[in-house]
Structures are given as structure tokens and as C-alpha cells.
Amino acid sequence: MSNDNTPSPYESHVPSHREAEPIPDPGLPAHTWRPTDVDPKAEKRAERQIAAMFVAAMVFAVLFVVAYFSFEIGDSWDTFGGLGASTVTLGLTLGMSLLLIGTGIIQLARKLMADAEMVEMRHPAASPPEDREATIQALNDGLDEAGIGRRPLVRNTMLGAVGVLGLPAVVLLRDLAPGNALDINKLAHTIWEPGMRLVRDVVGTPILASEVEMGDLINAAPEAMFPSEENGYPELEGAEEQAEKAKGAIIIVRMDPSELTEATQPDKWTVDGIICYSKICTHVGCPISLYERTTHHVLCPCHQSTFDLADGAKVVFGPAARALPQLPIAVDEEGYLVAQSDFTEPIGASFWEREKL
Numbered sequence: 001m002s003n004d005n006t007p008s009p010y011e012s013h014v015p016s017h018r019e020a021e022p023i024p025d026p027g028l029p030a031h032t033w034r035p036t037d038v039d040p041k042a043e044k045r046a047e048r049q050i051a052a053m054f055v056a057a058m059v060f061a062v063l064f065v066v067a068y069f070s071f072e073i074g075d076s077w078d079t080f081g082g083l084g085a086s087t088v089t090l091g092l093t094l095g096m097s098l099l100l101i102g103t104g105i106i107q108l109a110r111k112l113m114a115d116a117e118m119v120e121m122r123h124p125a126a127s128p129p130e131d132r133e134a135t136i137q138a139l140n141d142g143l144d145e146a147g148i149g150r151r152p153l154v155r156n157t158m159l160g161a162v163g164v165l166g167l168p169a170v171v172l173l174r175d176l177a178p179g180n181a182l183d184i185n186k187l188a189h190t191i192w193e194p195g196m197r198l199v200r201d202v203v204g205t206p207i208l209a210s211e212v213e214m215g216d217l218i219n220a221a222p223e224a225m226f227p228s229e230e231n232g233y234p235e236l237e238g239a240e241e242q243a244e245k246a247k248g249a250i251i252i253v254r255m256d257p258s259e260l261t262e263a264t265q266p267d268k269w270t271v272d273g274i275i276c277y278s279k280i281c282t283h284v285g286c287p288i289s290l291y292e293r294t295t296h297h298v299l300c301p302c303h304q305s306t307f308d309l310a311d312g313a314k315v316v317f318g319p320a321a322r323a324l325p326q327l328p329i330a331v332d333e334e335g336y337l338v339a340q341s342d343f344t345e346p347i348g349a350s351f352w353e354r355e356k357l
């Protein structure tokens with residue numbers, strides 16, 4: 001509020017008790033002009049610096065795409081402190097691109113946008129229509145003052161940098177499926193094969209059919225995830241090991257064979273009431289775990305999909321759209337549980353192309 005006698009345009013918004021305020025309005029300090037306000041050369045130099053940042057941001061966004069296609073995920077696993085070339089280069093290039101765009105915009109605001117102090121008095125919360133019109137006018141004036149329209153070099157490079165930043169987002173969509181999303185056949189198979197033993201999760205010990213108690217739920221894995229000289233399975237590493245481990249996870253339950261419906265293929269795929277399903281929820285792939293032995297229902301903790309294990313693991317509640325895939329099992333000559341084959345349908349979250357596999 002000014003100290004002279006000139007009527008303020010905001011006077012109508014000033015509450016009447018304001019005159020009684022004990023501390024006088026100190027007013028604004030004298031304005032200090034920036035070098036770019038008074039020196040056209042400095043202004044041009046700042047303009048070029050800012051444009052250079054936006055151009056560099058574009059280059060880093062393109063380098064992100066190059067790095068994405070140049071390094072396999074998990075490739076060069078030992079490099080860069082064990083992080084891998086793909087992770088480091090993707091992080092650095094995208095990070096630099098975002099940093100340069102952010103720095104360019106900050107410099108644009110600090111050095112080139114209009115530098116004038118504005119004073120606005122507080123006013124009642126409900127704005128009258130004329131105030132709203134004035135706000136829109138002020139916004140338009142602000143855009144004019146920012147000078148974006150008068151500086152095509154800065155405007156175009158900034159728009160270019162933000163536009164090119166969309167490229168990383170597009171290529172990252174490719175990663176919405178495990179492995180190479182273009183090779184959907186990978187989703188159709190797991191490491192299970194005929195004769196592979198079912199082993200306990202974590203410890204890797206094979207499971208005798210006679211050991212499985214009625215009402216038990218056992219978390220288990222393929223024997224190939226515990227390679228040894230004895231079983232002859234090859235050692236897997238890195239991302240491949242993690243993917244196969246996740247896809248091969250199973251649960252084993254035993255119930256009275258008379259309780260199994262035809263959907264479980266009791267004469268072909270189960271052993272004395274022992275039945276085996278994928279542990280991966282068919283909604284969006286959480287590991288299911290909560291088993292209620294009296295109802296034979298198993299619950300996914302993520303969104304409460306519930307499957308009836310006595311009835312082919314059909315969905316009885318929740319957002320999952322299909323039953324848990326069943327692993328056909330048998331016993332070998334030593335009495336251990338083994339797989340008859342891989343799963344007969346893709347495990348995990350459903351996807352459009354699943355029917356074609």
C-alpha cells in the first residue's frame with residue numbers, strides 16, 4: 001500500500017480496520033535491474049545458453065533410446081559397481097535430459113522473463129467477475145511479458161526438448177511385459193518339464209508324496225532352480241534366474257480326493273488328492289498365499305481374488321478373470337512328486353494375446 005495520497009486500485013479490498021494497523025507499510029525496495037535487462041549482449045548470451053541446454057536435453061533423450069537398444073537388461077552385469085551398463089546409461093541419460101530441461105527453464109525465468117515486483121492486497125475469497133477477467137488479462141500479460149513469443153529460438157528448443165522427452169516414455173512401454181515384450185512366446189512357457197521334481201521353496205529338498213499332510217499348503221519350486229551335479233540342471237544367473245524362479249513358483253495342497261471336482265482332472269493330474277497350482281495370481285501377478293483349509297479357498301493378498309482349489313482353482317471372488325493354471329503331477333519311482341509337463345496355459349496375469357499362444 002503506498003504512503004502518498006494517490007488512491008490505490010485495491011482500496012476497495014482493504015478492510016476498514018487496516019487504518020488502525022500499528023506498523024506502517026514499509027513499501028518496496030528500489031528495483032535492481034539485471035544485466036540481461038540493460039545489456040542486449042548479455043540478453044543474447046543468456047538466450048543462447050538456455051537454448052544450448054534444451055538442445056543438450058534433446059541429445060540425452062536420444063542417447064537414452066540408443067542405450068535402451070544397445071544394452072540388454074542384465075548385460076555387462078559386473079560393470080559400474082555391479083549395476084550393469086543398461087541401468088547406468090539409462091539412468092544417466094534420462095536424468096541428464098530432465099536436469100537440463102529443468103535448469104533451462106529456471107535460467108529462462110531468472111534471466112529473461114520480466115523482472116517486476118507485483119503488489120496485490122488480500123481480498124475476499126469470492127472473486128467478483130471483474131476480478132476474474134482481470135486475472136485472465138494478467139495471465140495473458142504475463143505470457144506476453146515472458147517473451148516466449150518474441151524469442152522463437154528459446155521457445156522452439158524448449159518445446160523440442162519436452163517433445164523429444166516423450167521418446168523414452170514410448171520405448172519404456174515395451175517393458176510392460178517380462179523379457180522382450182515382442183516375443184510373447186516367452187510368456188507361454190516356464191522351466192517346468194516332464195519328470196522335473198517339485199522341491200520345497202528356499203531349501204530345495206524334494207517332496208515325497210507320502211510326506212504331504214491333509215490340509216497342508218506347501219510353497220514349492222522347480223528342481224532346476226537348485227542346480228547340482230546330482231540333478232544336472234544348468235546354473236542360471238541374473239535376470240533369467242529371477243524370471244524363471246518367479247514363473248515356476250507353485251503351491252501344493254492335499255485334500256480328500258472325493259472333494260476334488262472334475263475341473264482338477266483328478267484321475268490325470270493329481271496324486272492321491274495332492275494337487276498343484278501356479279502360485280502367481282491371474283489378476284496382476286502377486287504371489288497368492290493365504291489358504292483356508294476348510295473351504296479349500298486360497299486368497300491373494302493384493303486385491304482379494306479368491307480361488308477354489310478343489311474346483312480347478314476357479315475364481316470365486318475378486319478381480320481375477322481366470323483360474324490358477326494347474327501343474328499336472330505324478331510320482332517317480334522313488335515316490336517323489338514330479339511334473340508331468342509344463343503348465344498347459346500361460347501363468348500369471350492375463351493378456352490379450354494369451355489365447356493365440
Ligand code: FES
Binds near residue numbers: 286
Ligand atoms: S494380484 Fe491377486 S487379486 Fe490382484
